[in-house]
Amino acid sequence: MSTLHKRIAAQLGAAAVPGEGHYPVDIPLVCVPCDQFNEAARTMKYAEARLVAEWASDETPFGRGFGIHALYNRAQEFLLVRCLAPEDEPSFPSIYKKYVSAWRFERQMKSLMGVAPLGLPDPRPWIKHEDWPPNTWPLRKEFAADRKMERIKGEYRWIRAEGEGVYEIPVGPVHAGIIEPGHFRFQAVGEEVLNLEARLGYVHKGIEKRFEALSWEDGVRLAGRVSGDSTVAHAIGYCRALEAMTGCSVPPRGLWLRGIMLERERIANHLGDVAAICNDVAFSFLFFQLNILKERIVRTNYRLFGHRFMMDRVGPGGVTMDLDSVGIGEMLAELDWFEGEYGRLVTVYDENSSLEDRLRDTGVLSPEQARELGQVGIVARASGQPLDSRIQAPFPPYDLLLPRMTVLHSGDVHARAWVRIEEIRDSIRLLREMLAGLPEGEVRTPCGVLEPDRCGLSLVEGWRGEIVYWLQSGPRGEVNRCMVRDPSSLNWLGLEQAIHGNIVPDFPVCNKSFNQSYSGNDL
Amino acid sequence: MIRILHQIFRTGVVTEPLTVEVEAEVVAIGTQLEEAIRKKFRRSLTIRQVDAGSCNGCELEIHAMNNAVYNCERFGINFTASPRFADMLLVTGPVSVNMEIALKRTYDATPHPKIVVAVGDCGCDGGIFGESYASLGRISNVIPVDAHIPGCPPRPADLLAGILAVIGR
Numbered sequence: 112m113s114t115l116h117k118r119i120a121a122q123l124g125a126a127a128v129p130g131e132g133h134y135p136v137d138i139p140l141v142c143v144p145c146d147q148f149n150e151a152a153r154t155m156k157y158a159e160a161r162l163v164a165e166w167a168s169d170e171t172p173f174g175r176g177f178g179i180h181a182l183y184n185r186a187q188e189f190l191l192v193r194c195l196a197p198e199d200e201p202s203f204p205s206i207y208k209k210y211v212s213a214w215r216f217e218r219q220m221k222s223l224m225g226v227a228p229l230g231l232p233d234p235r236p237w238i239k240h241e242d243w244p245p246n247t248w249p250l251r252k253e254f255a256a257d258r259k260m261e262r263i264k265g266e267y268r269w270i271r272a273e274g275e276g277v278y279e280i281p282v283g284p285v286h287a288g289i290i291e292p293g294h295f296r297f298q299a300v301g302e303e304v305l306n307l308e309a310r311l312g313y314v315h316k317g318i319e320k321r322f323e324a325l326s327w328e329d330g331v332r333l334a335g336r337v338s339g340d341s342t343v344a345h346a347i348g349y350c351r352a353l354e355a356m357t358g359c360s361v362p363p364r365g366l367w368l369r370g371i372m373l374e375r376e377r378i379a380n381h382l383g384d385v386a387a388i389c390n391d392v393a394f395s396f397l398f399f400q401l402n403i404l405k406e407r408i409v410r411t412n413y414r415l416f417g418h419r420f421m422m423d424r425v426g427p428g429g430v431t432m433d434l435d436s437v438g439i440g441e442m443l444a445e446l447d448w449f450e451g452e453y454g455r456l457v458t459v460y461d462e463n464s465s466l467e468d469r470l471r472d473t474g475v476l477s478p479e480q481a482r483e484l485g486q487v488g489i490v491a492r493a494s495g496q497p498l499d500s501r502i503q504a505p506f507p508p509y510d511l512l513l514p515r516m517t518v519l520h521s522g523d524v525h526a527r528a529w530v531r532i533e534e535i536r537d538s539i540r541l542l543r544e545m546l547a548g549l550p551e552g553e554v555r556t557p558c559g560v561l562e563p564d565r566c567g568l569s570l571v572e573g574w575r576g577e578i579v580y581w582l583q584s585g586p587r588g589e590v591n592r593c594m595v596r597d598p599s600s601l602n603w604l605g606l607e608q609a610i611h612g613n614i615v616p617d618f619p620v621c622n623k624s625f626n627q628s629y630s631g632n633d634l
Numbered sequence: 635m636i637r638i639l640h641q642i643f644r645t646g647v648v649t650e651p652l653t654v655e656v657e658a659e660v661v662a663i664g665t666q667l668e669e670a671i672r673k674k675f676r677r678s679l680t681i682r683q684v685d686a687g688s689c690n691g692c693e694l695e696i697h698a699m700n701n702a703v704y705n706c707e708r709f710g711i712n713f714t715a716s717p718r719f720a721d722m723l724l725v726t727g728p729v730s731v732n733m734e735i736a737l738k739r740t741y742d743a744t745p746h747p748k749i750v751v752a753v754g755d756c757g758c759d760g761g762i763f764g765e766s767y768a769s770l771g772r773i774s775n776v777i778p779v780d781a782h783i784p785g786c787p788p789r790p791a792d793l794l795a796g797i798l799a800v801i802g803r
Contacts, residue, residue, distance in 0.1 A: 240732050249767050258767045260731050284736045287715030289683045289696050292733060313732045314687045317768030333762050339691025339787065383697075396638055402701040403648055409698075419789060420691060459637050630689045633732075 113139065115160055115183060115190040122154040123147055130193060133566045134355040138189045138504075140566075145194040145203055148179060149230075152206035152213075155192075160185040161485050163570075164579050164596040165206070165216035167224040169252045170195070172586050173564060177201045177226050180594075181213075182568070182579065187503050191568065202227040212485035212601050223319075224250045238312040238633055241265030249320050250592075256320050272298035272305050280615065284313045291629035295618075302614040307607050315633040322593035327353055327561060328427060330590065334580070335422050337595055338631035343369075343376045344573025345595075345631075346425035348580040351506065353427050356567035356582060357559035363550040365429030366507040371545050372421045372430075374538040377574040379408045379420075381531040381538075384626050388528050389460070391620035392469040400456050404449065411445055429555030439546050446539055453539075457532055470525040474621035476609040477522055486605045488576015488598045490625055493530045494522035494605075500572040512544050522609070524624040534574075561588040575599065575628065597631030649705045663794045670802045671710040675721055678710045679801065682720035682744065686737045686776075687730035687769065691787040692754040696724065698790045706794065717743040722797075723750045725777075727757035729770040741777045751781045751800055753793070758782045 112120070116139050119127050126147050130140035143151050155162075160183040168178040176198040183190045196203050205228035207213045217228035218237035225248035235241070239249075242262045248254055272279075277300055284292035292313040298305040318337055322330050334349035335342040347369050354361060386401035409419040415438045416424050424432050434442075460466060476486070478495030491498045497518050501509045517533035519526040567582045576598030585591035606625045610618060671679045683696055699706040700713070714720050717740045729737055741750070752773035755761040760771030773779050783796030 247767075254767070256766050260767050284733065285684060285717075285740050289685075289693050289713060291685050291688070291690055291693065292736065313736070314685070314730050315732055315768050316687055316728060316730050316763045317766045318763070320768075321763060321766065336689045336691065336762055336786075339689035340694055342691070383694075396642070399702045400641065400645065402698075403645070403703060406698060406701050406703045413789075420694070420787075422691070422786065455637070455641055459641065462637070628690065633730075 113188040113190065115155065115158055115185060115188050116141065118158045119151055119154050119190065119192070123151065127151070130191075132564055133191065133568070134358075135568070138191060138568055140191045140193060142193050145179070145196055148181070148192070148194045149204040149206050149209070151192045152181065152209045155183045155190070156209040158185060160190070161482070162206070162210040162212055163189070163485075163577070164581075164594070164600075165213050165220070166581065166594045166596070167196075167220045167226045167250070168583055168592040168594070169224065169250060170591075171198055171252055172591065177224065179203045179220075179226065180581070181206065184503065189504065189570075196226055200227070201225070202229050204229050205231040207231050210485065211483055212604060215600065215604070224248055235268060238315050240312055241267050249317060254320075256317065256324055267310060269296050270306060270308050274300075276300050277305065293629050297615060297618075299615055302616070304610050304613055304615055304618070307610045307618075309603055309607060311603065311629060312633050314630045316630075318634040319593055319595060323590050325590065327558070327590060330593065331426055332423060334595070335425070337634065338597055338599075338628040339420065339422075340380055340628070341376065341573040341575060341578065341597075341631065342420050342422045343372045343425060344571050344578050346423075347373060348569050348571040348578045349582075349593075350425055350427050351569035351571065352567035352580040352582045353558060354567075355569060356565045356584065357561055359428055359556065359558045361429050362553040362556055363507065364433075364552045365554045365556075367545055367549050368430045368432075368434065368554060369425055370508045370512075371434075371542060371549075372416070372424060373571075373573075374542050374545070375408065375412060376421065378535050378538050379405050379412075380574040381535050382408070384623065385460070385528050385531050387623045387626070388470070388524065388620060389466065391623050392466065394463065394466055397456060397460060404452060404456075407445070407449070411442065415442065426555065427558040429553070431555070433554050434549070439549065443543065443546055446542060450539055453535065460528075460532070467525070469620070470528060471521070471523055473524045473617055474609045474613055474624060475521070475523045476605050478520060480608050481522065481605060484604045484608065485601050487601055488572070489527055489530050489534070489574075490602045490605050491576065492516065492518050493526035495520040498577065500570040500577040504570040508545055508548070512541055514541060524620055527624040563588050573598070575626070576602065595631075595634060597628055599627035599629070599632040602627050603632060648702050649708065663791065663798055666802065667711070667794060667798045668709045670798060674801055675710070678712065679722060679797075680712055680714045680720050681722045681724050682714055682717045682740070683724045684726070684737060684740050686725055686727045686733045686757075686773065687763075688726035688754065688756060692726040692757070695787045695790050695793060696726075696753070699793055704790045704794070709794075711797070718745065720744050721749060723748065724753055725750060725757055725773045725779075726753045727771075727773045728760045728763045728765075729773060729776045731768050731770060734770060734776055737776055749781070749800055750777060750779045751783060751796065752779045753783050753796075754788060755784055755786045758784045761786065
């Protein structure tokens with residue numbers, strides 16, 4: 112029994128019952144009475160666990176109301192706490208006072224599933240906009256997915272600042288530049304930002320509801336389009352949850368090829384991000400140079416995998432492509448060339464004093480803030496949090512080839528850039544080892560049939576950070592619920608705090624250093 | 635500084651080596667594009683890109699059009715921050731219900747004559763997201779569209795070819 116599990120058993124006694132039908136079995140599920148849900152959160156907080164995600168599921172097809180879930184983590188231990196809310200006027204005690212990040216999770220649960228978090232002081236909708244009719248809860252089973260949404264009059268109540276010289280800057284949803292849509296509201300005095308509030312949900316396409324209309328096999332295509340830049344990581348997340356539920360064991364070669372694609376995706380996106388950070392402080396030399404490298408990487412993807420971003424190359428039970436020895440040789444040769452070019456450019460970054468001047472001490476997210484806000488991925492590692500699900504919840508080949516974690520403590524734009532720079536180096540090392548040790552054999556195996564009323568959970572470290580999938584099968588073995596938690600759902604909170612006290616013109620570079628997904632957040 | 639200069643000279647011009655098939659394709663398309671842009675838009679085609687609900691895949695490829703390899707600016711194509719300066723709206727989709735109003739406003743803010751190009755499978759027909767309570771599907775369900783560039787996502791060369799097809803006619 113894990114420490115977290117022991118703690119909750121000791122605190123709640125007989126009220127905490129081990130749950131069944133949840134996979135993988137090494138992540139325990141504990142069912143608690145609804146009124147003990149926040150007591151469980153308190154216990155977890157005192158055990159120094161972080162809140163990974165909180166979500167609801169409609170379980171009325173099983174005649175048991177709504178499931179409320181909270182996933183906790185400390186080091187390599189995970190624990191899923193679950194309670195049931197009644198079918199009529201479902202509610203549950205809010206855990207917002209223990210975990211700040213629950214603030215948005217619970218608003219989202221209320222907006223989309225209609226389960227009320229008791230004690231949450233913020234009544235505003237999240238993801239769903241205020242011009243949607245009241246009592247429309249799209250994630251409920253009774254809600255028809257093709258329903259035409261009518262609009263009502265409504266206004267979002269922004270957090271306001273008052274005083275002499277305080278002014279407000281509204282930005283978006285259509286931003287300057289080629290970027291996803293979202294709205295940012297700044298309160299500022301002179302150049303200094305007093306507060307920033309993000310209002311997202313503009314690209315809400317009903318992804319979680321859409322999963323329920325697709326077969327398990329087709330769902331992976333949708334998972335690959337939750338956030339186009341993380342298509343490999345999301346597809347692996349979906350597949351691993353599904354494989355856990357069906358007990359499918361993916362052939363080693365398939366697993367290693369997934370690892371190769373995941374690291375190539377990391378390199379390409381990190382290159383683009385470091386390039387864009389340099390561009391936002393007008394250092395266009397590195398912007399163009401690093402983007403040339405990125406273009407070479409995605410072209411090789413196209414040649415060897417048939418798609419520049421490797422979309423639809425991961426499927427349930429394995430992968431849908433294979434690498435021959437020529438492809439492996441080509442990739443290894445490219446890595447040799449790449450490493451030299453990349454090393455030269457990193458030296459330029461490192462030695463440039465004007466870059467240093469702009470990037471250091473800009474957009475600082477302190478380690479305390481990062482911990483309190485439950486940050487994950489590159490943002491967390493740049494602010495002193497040693498979190499990487501390749502290490503915390505490893506799957507092959509990462510159980511053999513341990514990634515080297517880069518953890519910095521300054522939490523500024525430079526730290527977030529440098530974590531990426533070091534991770535590219537480590538991905539090159541991992542790729543070489545994966546290519547050298549690639550096992551022989553099949554790349555895919557049939558996934559098996561799904562039993563009714565099973566749940567599967569998976570965690571995958573995409574380039575942005577930890578991606579969580581939770582799947583549940585319905586009474587006929589169909590998709591009952593597919594919960595997606597992109598790292599962005601947590602890390603947008605970090606950006607809002609990191610910008611305090613910075614000047615308005617530094618917002619673009621701060622935003623770029625986080626580079627969170629709008630689509631992955633809005634679903 | 636010496637390192638920067640050294641790297642610039644080492645790199646040379648990456649835009650024009652004709653050895654790779656794709657690059658040949660780019661230049662061929664680009665030369666045709668340049669002519670069309672010179673004739674119809676007095677040397678400059680200004681594009682406002684609007685993400686009306688995309689997964690960000692199409693945006694990555696539109697970004698790539700600006701990199702040194704594709705370098706779309708050499709053909710007179712540039713991207714603007716304001717729809718008021720735009721000749722063309724490059725719209726990715728599907729149009730989400732929450733972006734419908736913003737997309738219509740952007741369309742209205744773009745001066746006539748304007749060209750609207752729907753990008754990506756989702757922009758062309760709703761893609762895997764289809765039409766639902768949250769998604770209005772294809773771009774042409776919301777604003778008039780002049781041309782489509784399908785693909786998931788379309789490659790930068792496909793994007794250049796698609797833009798040529800619409801302004802060349």
